[in-house]
Amino acid sequence: MLLSVPMKGQPRKRAFALAYTLIVAAVIFLFAGALFMRATETIRYSGIDVNSVHATALADTGAQLAYALLRDHDPQYFKTQNPLRSIDLGPDFAPSVIGGTFEVTVDDADYTATGLYPDNGTFYTLVSTGRVGNHSARSEMTLKMTNPLLNYLFLSPRNLWIGAGTTVVGPIVVNADPVSGEPGNLTLSHASEYYNGISHAYQMDQGDLKLDIQARASGDIQIANGCDHGNTAPPLLLNGRYPPQSLQNQDFNILCTWGSWAASVIFTDECALEAHAKFTTKIPTMKKLLEKFRTGAGPAPLDITSAGPEGVLVEFTNGQVFVSQAARRQIGRVYDKALALDEGSYPMSTDYYEPYFGITPAQAQAKLDAEVAWDDPGLPDDNYPADIGPGTGDYCDVYRTERAAPLASYTLSATNWTTIYLTTSRTDFLSVDGKPMGPPVFVRGIVKGKVMVVYDVTDDTLDPNEDRLHMMILGEHEMPADSPANKLPTGGAPGVVGGVLYADRNIKTDPDQVVFSSDRCVLLCRGTLTGAGDPGVHRGHMHDMAGNPVNYRQQIWDLDAQYSNYYTGTPGDWDFRCSPNWIGYWGDGPHCNFYGIAVASHAGGERWRIRSDGQFVDARNYDYPGGIAKWGDMGVASPPAGEATTDVAIFPFAMRRARCAPGYSGDVRGSFHSLVTAYKLSGDAHYDYSWQALKEAEIRTEMFLPIQPVIASFQRL
């Protein structure tokens, strides 16, 4: 009842006013509630406008600028200017240019002691605040102060290709091409192919690929069948867990034409792949790596110019380093007919010839005989030794690298680094093919302690393209006959071990591993770095200097076993093997194990060319390449009568390789970096995680390497 009328004598009622008030109040509350809700939303959204975006951008700019200055200018600059304010940075960072201001504070307190950061290096915290009008935003970076090369298995400036039959463990970063800017792809290939010069066709290579990697690429991470010339991939099996990526494969499900072999790509549970990473990890330039050595802040240089084109031998043994002039000693000859006899014991030549040329065994043998009978104009002639004679044929000399005049020696420490800085003031020694070079440096032995070997020129003009200096891990054990006057090992040790190993071979291949070696080795060459040595194959019927037949291949194998037995108690440890344990037409190079970190400007491809006068380490597809063996490739003017100009010549090919050959394969326990050139991986590679624990001070003051921050985390707060 809205209009009630009180009866006479009754108390006056205000029912109308009460109801009316309640209704008005309800309406007001209803409207006000809706209004407040909407207003709250409005206020919330009104905080996100273009100024907030811009404040965030400025906070990011401050953080990135500080990161760039720490990395490219001076990692210690903040000690003189902290906080860093944009208004103090000149016209490029004036408020009118960047639309606001930023302020950056760097905190270099070592929080590893309090457990905030993991105890595997030195970390800085960087906080940047951006301001635009009334808006402000914060960005925070955690920077690991280190040298990036020490923190990754591979830090590639371009596309990185990891091939079949390989085990890879460790963190990997593939950056964009610094020249073209093209994103760098990481390609994991379970199948690839090579050109067979005999059949003149591409043939497939395949195998399991085992990956325990943490890979980051600026481009794609791909699983690819690397066969581009019609070969079908084998059935591919993907095992393990992996994140969704741009996996590419031309034909996973097409059966292999070689039979029922299957190739697997096996991801472990630790495998993590990240394509198109936001931050790239910049690779330091060779110039920057050598800066302290150049300015005298590092050790005094050891000039090896006088070693000439024979180079020097750097050998590790018994906790010492011996630097000597290298010598080349001829140990025998390989005659073309002897090679044929050796091949006869292992009839791979006829095995190849028969199917590919579609000929009978007798015709294949006739083809071999024709090649032996051919007088190769590129090789000298001599009468055959009695055991293979009579007659005259081509031959090539076989050499070994051994120690000559000593240049210096060092005693290694288990705690402090010993850094050996080799320099040359001449890079105009001519190689066999007339290319200028400095004295080559051969490195081998067992490292006990911490050592770093650096090879540089005294002036950049001596090596403008960073390709004239060559360092090689020598895949040759010291033989009993080598360096007889001053044989280095003592105490019953057989000699200096080929490859570079640690005395304590406990490599930290898992971040959680507790017991690991404290031995360390870094090889840093401003040119190229590869493996090299005396190949074991094609040596079954060699002749020594007295003309007696020698099974040199067996000698090398026996030496492998002898070294392994001495150091491990078993004859078959792979780490002591310098020669493939099989005989094959293609695998005619040494096997080179390497423990430590190797850094060079170039690796692989056409830049991988190393030669010294009289012995050479060549490259695939270069001069007398493995895998492609055409007459034309060998520069032979007149092939054997009756042979097509494109036919393969096994014997001339093999004989030209009967010197110091490039490493055919090798295993890395540490890391391997090419600063300029993209490269492909052949051989197992295990990162040594103990390198990640090096502190900033040790890297800076003992190794004389530049400190360069790596972004460990980035957050917008």
Added chain:
Amino acid sequence: MKRAGLTLVEVLVSLFILAFLSSALVVVYTSMLGGSRKTAVNSESVAALDAIRDCWEIKIRDTWPDTPAPDAPITYPGTPYRDYVYRVDDLGRVKNPLNTSVYLEMKRVRLQLDYKDQDADHNTITRTYETVFHVVR
């Protein structure tokens, strides 16, 4: 007989007050609604600007272009940002503020985002957001 109810004046005043309050609330609410809708539209554009900035940051870090940005606006049909056009006006290098004789591995990028909006007369117009950010390689 004396009536005990509200007088006509009281009723009229009450109705007036009620009408005033209601009108005020409706006006305020409507304007807030319009404003918040406007904010929502803007915030979508702001979010797009933010996202595009991140995309460009990654893109520039990867490709590190050494040529000027294209003059024509860049469009990406088929993406969540298909309603927008944006351009990069400045890919210039930045000098090291601590040593102005060298450049930093840093680029300054001016990003504009054009987006469609409506004016008070419901005409479709193009508005522009702009921000400046830097990329380190």
